[in-house]
Amino acid sequence: MNKYITLMLFVAILSSKISAQQSAIYTNELVLYNQALELYNNKQFLAAQNLFDKVRDAVDDENIDAECTYYIANCAVWLNQKGADALMEEFVVQYPTSIKRNAAYLDVANYYFDNGKYAYARKWYDKVDEGNMSRSEKEKFNFNNGYAYFKIQRFNEAKKFLTKVEETDKYGAQAKYYLGFIAYEGDNYQEADKLFDEVKDLDKYNKNLSYFQSDMNFKSGKFQEAINDGLGQLPKSKPSEKSELNKIIGESYFNLGLYDKAIPHLKAYKGRKGKWNNTDYYQLGYAYYKGGDYTNAISEFNKIVDGRNATAQNAYYHLAESYLKTDQKQQALNAFKNASEMNFEAKIKEDALYNYAKLSYEIGNSYESTPKVLLSYAEAYPNSEFKEEIQELLISSYITSKNYKEAMDLLEGSRNFDDKVVYQKVAYFRGVELYNEANYTDAKVYFDKSLIQQTDPKFTAKAIYWKSECDYLQSNFEEALIGFKQFKGSEGASATTEYSEIDYNIGYTYFKLKQYTQAVDFFDTYSKKRGVDEIRLTDTYLRLGDSHFISSKYWPAMEAYNKAIKNGGADSDYAHYQKAISYGFVKKNDKKISDLEMFLKQYTRSTYRDDAMFALGNTYIAENQTQKGIAAYDRLVKEVPRSSYVPKALLKQGLIYYNGDQGNKALIKFKKVVADYPGTDEAIQAVNTARLIYVDLGRTDEYSSWVKGLSFVDVTDADLDNTSYEAAEKQFLENNNSAAITGFQKYLDEFPNGLHALKSHFYLAQLFFKQGDKQATIPHYEYVLQKDRTEFTEQALARLSQIYLENRNYDKAIPVLERLETVADFPQNIIFAQSNLMKSHYQLVHYQETITYAEKVLQNPKIQNDVKSDAQIFIARAALQTADDARAKRAYTEVRKIATGELAAEALYYDAYFKNKEGSYKASNETVQKLAKDYSGYKLYGAKGLVLMAKNFYGLEDAYQATYILESVIKNFTDYPDVIDEARSELKKIKAEEAKTNSSIQTEQ
DSSP states (O other), X not given: OOHHHHHHHHHHHHXXXXXXXXXXXXXXXXXXXXXXXXXXXXXXXXXXXXXXXXXXXXXXXXXXXXXHHHHXXXXXXXXXXXXXXXXXXXXXXXXXXXXXXXXXXHHHHHHHHXXXXXXXXXXXXXXXXXXXXXXXXHHHHHHHXXXXXXXXXXXXXXXXXXXXXXXXXXXXXXXXXXXXXXXXXXXXXXXXXXXXXXXXXXXXXXXXXXXXXHHHHHHTTOHHHHHHHHHHHGGGSOHHHHHHHHHHHXXXXXXXXXXXXXXXHHHHOOOBTTBBOHHHHHHHHHHHHHTTOHHHHHHHHTTOOSOOSHHHHHHHHHHHHHHHHTTOHHHHHHXXXXXXXXXXXXXXXXXXXXXXXXXXXXXXXXXXXXXXXHHHHHHHOTTOTTHHHHHHHHHHHHHHTOOHHHHHHHHHHOSSOOOHHHHHHHHHHHHHHHHHTTOHHHHHHHHHHHHHSOOSHHHHHHHHHHHHHHHHHTTOHHHHHHHHHHHHHSXXXXXXXXXXXXXXXXXXXXXXXXXXXHHHHHHHHHHTOSSOOHHHHHHHHHHHHHHHHHTTOHHHHHHHHHHHHHHOSTTHHHHHHHHHHHHHHTTOHHHHHHHHHHHHHHOTTOTTHHHHHHHHHHHHHHTTOHHHHHHHHHHHHHHOTTOTTHHHHHHHHXXXXXXXXXXXXXXXXXXXXXXXXXXXXXXXXXXXXXXXXXXXXXXXXXXXXXXXTOTTOOGGGHHHHHHHHHHHHHHHHTTOHHHHHHHHHHHHHHOTTOTTHHHHHHHHHXXXXXXXXXXXXXXXXXXXXXXXXXXXXHHHHHHHHHHHHHTTOHHHHHHHXXXXXXXXXXXXXXXXXXHHHHHHHHHTTOHHHHHHHHHHHHHOTTOOHHHHHHHHHHHHHHHHHTTOHHHHHHHHHHHHHHOOHHHHHHHHHHHXXXXXXXXXXXXXXXXXXXXXXXXXXXXXXXHHHHHHHHHHHHHTTOHHHHHXXXXXXXXXXXXXXXXXXXXXXXXXXXXXXXXXXXXXXXXXX
């Protein structure tokens, strides 16, 4: 409706009002309305809007109100006022029969179209009635509708509207361009080419057509035409278009096999929204690979993360080959493994598995055992051209992998493999492995399995030897002796390293069987061999001396002890002491005395000092040098007050005084024994001898009063006490254990504080321990330990602490172990106490105490390598817990020198761990590779090592290796949830970082 008709309509309406009401106000409002309309027509929309608003407020007429409301909303549209569409919506709702309803819809649609809000425009165009439109309005309506659909990528709807105007003068060229683009996007390149050709002479569109033409040629497989079009367009294209054109040109060269020409264009591609995807990295990487530039190939291939398609499988295979070309075998192993796990290309899968198996054999494998990998290839591809090669590697891998447990499982479970030589060797090595873990029972099972297949005489002999060692360590000395002798006479024995030690072993076995004459023969034979281990030779002299000594052949014993002393070593104090004692048996007390005196000067910290002092006192007394004897006993009491010899020394002094008619002095000593060591044999003897003195002195009332105060002496019941005890002891000595237990329990029920209560409690504890009822031993050992030091104290402490340790009752074990450490006479008990105090404190999170006791253990010159390893391990672990990395690193370095098995694996892992912390990623990975090759049986450290390796690779900017390793850990090591949690956390961080540049990576939300 034109402006004139509108004006006339309004005048007519207004005139009718005037004639009806004859009001001057309407005349005034007509003027205002005309002014507002003039302002509107002159596009002074804000002023017009204000006047229309005044007219609407002044006139009470629905038609006038509708007109003003329409123009107010229309002005808002033109002014881009907030809520303009809402005003137009209100107009349509308020005046549904208004002739301006359609115009309102069109006005709002055009408003949104002009502002680029095409989805909003579409909503309003749908409401427009096309019936009353002029031709030009309809053309604009169709083009705008089509373009709006095009912009929101609803191409099918866009095409319907644009087709209606493709032949019009005003919109035809634009419509053809957009219809061409729709055909291009729909891969209808023939239609697109036709439409683009019709507008190619128009500068407005021609600048984009070369890109489309190049892309269409590329997608149609016309790669050279795509290159020609792209190169022609490249100099005049915008920066954003250059990236896409370079991609088209680069991929076209790639598909033509012109890799050197492809590389610069592929590199010039900027990605979609600044990101590449896995295919982009693959193409550039493969182009480098084909050109022999393996370093750059790796740099691109290893950015392909989360690949799950044929392109990724191909990329990982060529990545692996690139790693091999640059001698990066661990990385190659991971990439071949990844490619072998994908099923897109069968040939690539087979070749990848073959290379993965070969590399596993060569460098080791933390994911799974090398024999298992080789066997899986052999079973998957039984007709492979590499069948014989894989079979040979499989045979060898059973030995070299050192994962003997899994190797045995495979050997015993596979139908495709039957090699008796390999079975014999692997069973033997598994037995040795269990032997080193002190699992002697299971070790013998595997040595027996090895002996079933006696194909290699050398391994037959070795299996016999180590099975005998297991018997020896389980105190099965008769069986051990049979085995050692069988080994010595076997065919392959002389070719083994064990053969040089066999006389030593047989000698020790005879020694344990108390067949000392035979022991002497073998120890003597061993001592005359050349090139034997010096420490073992010294020990041989000691046992040779002991065998002669026990057989009362003291001169040969002293000769052997002299040789041990000459060799030196940790036990030279023992040899010196034994030699001195031997002089007494050949009636050379003067020499015995001088040697004992020399011993005390030379060995100031020996555990045999109290033995030497007591023996020296006894010898002086035997030589009637009473004062010197008493002085020696005094020295013992003063310098080693917790020695088990102290009550004996005090008793000896009392007896000396008694025999010397010095009753009062004797009573002082006897009473001290009774007071400090109640219930002991010495205390009982002291009471009995004191009785004689009191009788001699006529002081029986004093004796009676004293004895009544002693809990362990009941004079009136003494005979009954002794009789009851002796009955139980008789059963004990005859090894009638059940009867002995009954007898001792009966005795303690009758005489809970009897003369022999201490012994009875101790023997009961020992009997219960022997039966395996360790819980029942506890109150009896505790009774013994409530008393002061006796001959039973050390054994009770050792056994009770052992029971607490087995029950993991570390709080109770610690005080018992501390006392054992203080009072023990036997060096092995001191080591036992200190090493277990170290372990107990660690379990209770007392890290400083752990380190203190570990260092005590290391200061002991008599400890074995396995104990040294334990001590260093606990220092390292405690240091790690207290963030003392430097100390932990030093300790693990020491462990690596001497440890075997799992401790060696732990030490090697932490070597890699510290190298990673220092940023030495390559060196750390080399250590992890060694861990995989030499200790593959220890899966926990294998898994932890792989996580460490992933961190190293990411530090070396190899995201592919890092993510693949972590994903493999998560998949393959479900038995170690803590390791998997760490792997997941690390993987999440890496993927989040890599997703910033690679659109193919899926990150966790």
